[in-house]
Amino acid sequence: MSWLTAIARPEIRSLKAYEHAVWEPGLIRLHANELPWRSRHDASEAGLNHYPEPHPHQLTAALARFYGVEPAALLASRGSDEAIDLLVRSYCRAGADAVIICPPTFGMYAVAARVQGAAVIEVPLRRERNFACDFDTLRQHCDPRVKLVFLCSPNNPTGNRLEMPAILALARELQGRALLVVDEAYVEFASQPSLLAALAALPGLVLLRTLSKAYALAGARCGALIAHPDVVALLRKVIQPYALTQLTIEAVFRALEPAALAQAQAQVDAIRHERARVATALLACHGVRRVWPSEANFLLVEFDQAGAALGRTHAAGLLVRDLRLVPQLQQAVRISIGTAEQNNRLLASLT
Ligand SMILES: *Cc1c(COP(=O)(O)O)cnc(C)c1O
Numbered sequence: 001m002s003w004l005t006a007i008a009r010p011e012i013r014s015l016k017a018y019e020h021a022v023w024e025p026g027l028i029r030l031h032a033n034e035l036p037w038r039s040r041h042d043a044s045e046a047g048l049n050h051y052p053e054p055h056p057h058q059l060t061a062a063l064a065r066f067y068g069v070e071p072a073a074l075l076a077s078r079g080s081d082e083a084i085d086l087l088v089r090s091y092c093r094a095g096a097d098a099v100i101i102c103p104p105t106f107g108m109y110a111v112a113a114r115v116q117g118a119a120v121i122e123v124p125l126r127r128e129r130n131f132a133c134d135f136d137t138l139r140q141h142c143d144p145r146v147k148l149v150f151l152c153s154p155n156n157p158t159g160n161r162l163e164m165p166a167i168l169a170l171a172r173e174l175q176g177r178a179l180l181v182v183d184e185a186y187v188e189f190a191s192q193p194s195l196l197a198a199l200a201a202l203p204g205l206v207l208l209r210t211l212s213k214a215y216a217l218a219g220a221r222c223g224a225l226i227a228h229p230d231v232v233a234l235l236r237k238v239i240q241p242y243a244l245t246q247l248t249i250e251a252v253f254r255a256l257e258p259a260a261l262a263q264a265q266a267q268v269d270a271i272r273h274e275r276a277r278v279a280t281a282l283l284a285c286h287g288v289r290r291v292w293p294s295e296a297n298f299l300l301v302e303f304d305q306a307g308a309a310l311g312r313t314h315a316a317g318l319l320v321r322d323l324r325l326v327p328q329l330q331q332a333v334r335i336s337i338g339t340a341e342q343n344n345r346l347l348a349s350l351t
Contacts, residue, residue: 003176004203004230007147012090017237020054045250052249054241059249062256063224067196067209072229075236076252078243080185080208080223084150085112086235087181087206087225091147092118098145102133104157104326106183109150119145127328130293131158135166142178149174152183154190157323157334159294161190168195171202179231181206186296188214188268189275196226203228211255213297215264220251271297271337278335278343285350289331298336306331309350316349318342 005013021032035049042048053059056076064071077083085108092099094117101109102125110120123138125131133151142149149170153162171180184207187194199205206227212218222244225235244252254260279291279299287309290302303309306324310333313320321334337343 002203002228002230004179004228005234007177007179008091008234009089009093012234012238015237018241020241021051023053025053044246046246048246050246052242052244052246055236055239056244056249059244059252062253066256067224067226069196069199069226070229073199073226073232075225075227075232075239076244077223077225077239078248079212079221080183080210080225081108082221082239082243083208083223083225083235084108084181084183085115086238087148087179088112088116088118090235090238091179092116094118096145097147098143099148099150100138100141100146101150102138102152102155104131104155104323104329105150105152106156106185118147121146124328125155125158131155131160133162133166135163135170138170139173142174144177146178148179148181150181150183152185154186154295156186156296157298157300157321157326157329157332159292159296159298159300161192161295164192164195168198168202171198171205175202175204179204179206179227181208183208185210185213189272189297190295192295199226199228203230206231211252214268215255216267217251217255220248220255222248222252274340274343275299275337278337278347281347282350285347288350298334300329300332300334302329302332304331306333309333312349313346316345318346318349320346 029050032051038047038049060074060076061071063076064074098119098121099113100121100123102123113120121141123134123141126134151162151167167182174180182195184194195207208225210223275294282288282291282301287304288301289304292300310322323329323332323334
């Protein structure tokens with residue numbers, strides 16, 4: 001057994017996966033208690049009267065091709081949110097194990113850990129160093145309880161990338177003890193590529209990708225966990241059969257067609273262009289104290305009075321993210337980059 005399996009929860013190591021109905025699409029399905037007719041407004045290709053493929057192999061193969069990895073190294077999940085939950089449930093014993101997070105960061109890591117009863121150790125990003133990760137302090141907190149370290153790069157909500165050589169050095173040091181999970185939800189908007197190329201040499205590295213942001217499929221709920229096949233095999237036992245709906249599977253296949261990918265790339269370019277324009281324009285707006293550099297599709301903006309800015313944007317019919325309760329971000333607001341027209345409306349509301 002590899003260490004990637006050995007450090008998992010013993011109940012999960014020994015778990016036998018649920019045996020779902022046989023998947024033989026060429027035959028007539030009288031084995032799963034479905035109705036033989038479609039419902040009235042069913043516009044799907046395959047028919048929603050049928051269960052989807054329990055573990056979608058063709059979709060997994062298509063996503064693996066897309067990311068340039070082996071299908072055995074990829075788990076398709078209901079958004080990366082589900083992948084985060086699967087990791088914590090599979091690796092952390094309630095009341096015994098822990099995860100490390102680096103706030104301010106994406107909230108789901110801590111929520112998933114607390115639901116599972118795992119301890120959450122916080123190693124804050126260093127605001128005075130542009131929200132850089134404090135790798136030395138992080139190392140000091142890597143005691144034997146720690147099974148997962150969550151890093152987010154580019155980070156939500158601060159927008160910065162974490163230092164790539166330091167991430168890789170940490171992954172090497174954690175070998176044999178803990179998984180290093182790097183959430184790359186926004187990597188398509190960044191100036192540096194994904195850590196995908198480093199995976200082969202670092203079996204304890206886990207990457208989270210999603211179609212929700214750069215591929216405009218947040219409503220479809222599809223993410224990809226990319227890791228050593230031992231990690232993927234373990235999580236595959238825990239994920240629900242039929243996790244991805246037929247509608248999601250069909251939407252993802254369409255999104256991976258060349259014309260759709262070309263459009264996605266053009267949209268990412270447009271967002272990056274608008275991001276630079278809005279960042280500059282915001283600096284001229286009333287009460288804006290600071291716009292943090294961003295490698296994602298949002299800006300972290302600090303105001304003299306965040307409350308006043310939130311009032312103005314709301315009055316203009318715009319929702320932005322209030323971060324006033326987040327430590328280190330007391331006067332900050334996170335603003336997603338929209339269309340040029342939406343961005344102009346935002347800038348007008350603050351002028
Ligand atoms: C939006 C976001 C996700 C969620 O992705 P889904 O695939 O939609 O679940 C994951 N991580 C970060 C950092 C995000 O901001």
